[in-house]
Amino acid sequence: MTRDEAEQVLAQAGQTTDEAFPLFEAALACAVHEDPERPLEPAREMAAAAVARLAGRLDRESPEEAIAEALAGDLRLNGDFLTYEDPDNADIIALADRRKGLPVLLGVMYLHAARGCQLPVNGVDFPGHFLLRIETGEGPMALDPFSEGRIVLPSELQRRALRAGLTPDYADRLDALMAPVSDRQVLIRLQNNIFARAQQRADWVRAERSALRRALLDPHDHRPWLDVAAAREGQGALAGALQALTRAQILDGGAATAARAARERVRLRLN
Structure with missing residues (x-):
């Protein structure tokens, strides 16, 4: 595989x-x-x-x-x-x-x-x-x-x-x-665990992968995309971070404020 x-x-x-x-x-x-x-x-x-x-x-x-x-x-x-x-x-x-x-x-x-x-x-x-x-x-x-x-x-x-x-x-x-x-939430908790440890070590590649897995396992949740964005920003991949933040906003209007502020910060860095 x-x-x-x-x-x-x-x-x-x-x-x-x-x-x-x-x-x-x-x-x-x-x-x-x-x-x-x-x-x-x-x-x-x-x-x-x-x-x-x-x-x-x-x-x-x-x-x-x-x-x-x-x-x-x-x-x-x-x-x-x-x-x-x-x-x-x-x-x-x-x-x-x-x-x-x-x-x-x-x-x-x-x-x-x-x-x-x-x-x-x-x-x-x-x-x-x-x-x-x-x-x-x-x-x-x-x-x-x-x-x-x-x-x-x-x-x-x-x-x-x-x-x-x-x-x-x-x-x-x-x-x-x-x-x-649910079993889904069990596996998501495991991926959260991986993300937290990778974030502590500033291992942004591993952090991004674990956050992306959470996004795939629960496609209606906006929160994994915020973590994907943070991990991409940590790698300097600002365009990718902006895409992830946009995805978060689309998924949940309740995330709009936080995602909008993060998008603006990343957009300014891109410019």
């Missing part, structure tokens, strides 16, 4: 409904878009093994135990505590080799396995640390893919929420803390 072909896959994924969103294939296309010079078979084999291992355990274990044992135990997927900032921690092709990554990348594999076994698992856009929500006979439970899929108790969720800066009244609302998000 070439980078152009990866963009086509992402554009097609962007046109699907949330229910039909192809999470693993879109994540694979994101990784190819970042670095196309790698074989895809190891990642596909890992994904197939995740589904098979989980299916084999569900007959004798509870769903929450089975998914943790299959992904963290059998496949050895775990959080990267030592080199957390390594860009490979956000890349699903690299995950097949390293078996470690960021919470949201690991979550993609958990969700792929769950979808393959019809398990009711969803991502949770928890502040500062991505989690999973699994529906059980005792109610919803939170799982942490970064820590071997272990269960996160409500009291710990509340402590984490307070540490993340949420107000006490919000931190007490478990329904809000565990609100599920």
